[in-house]
Amino acid sequence: MTKTALRLRELESRVGEEVGVSPWVEMPQERIDLFARATEDFQWIHVDPERAKSSPFGGTIAHGFLTLSMLPKLVESTFEFSDRKMGVNYGLNRVRFTAPVPAGSRIRGRFRLAKYERLPDGGVQTTWNVTVEREGGDKPVMVAEAISRHYF
Secondary structure, three states: OOOEEEOHHHHHHHOOOEEEEOOOEEEOHHHHHHHHHHHOOOOHHHHOHHHHOOOOOOOOEOOHHHHHHOHHHHHHOOEEEOOOOEEEEEEEEEEEEOOOOEOOEEEEEEEEEEEEEEOOOOOEEEEEEEEEEEOOOOOOOEEEEEEEEEEO
């Protein structure tokens, strides 16, 4: 899958549209374990495959915050902004973890542009409705409203 080439200056007309869908990204146990070590969140449902077999999920699942932390990867693999010098994450208005991400599954992001606002310093602020889905899943694993600032 190739990245969607975009010019930020031309993005305003796409408010309300789904602008991009990321490629699938693997969520192996190794990534979950690395996240647990980085955050010191060793809850058994994430890191103990034997114990997790008896859970309602039948195995380990990714941390919700790991799924959230994959947003930069999902964005980077989806969009290429040809007229941007720099972009920064500005924040989130809401995040919900709506379904588990079992170890070994694959996720991808869908990006719908909700707002496009010009900033006084010449940049733009974009607000995205992001839906992260699991391959083969019947509902999203995460929904979020993510805000970014971009500078030319």
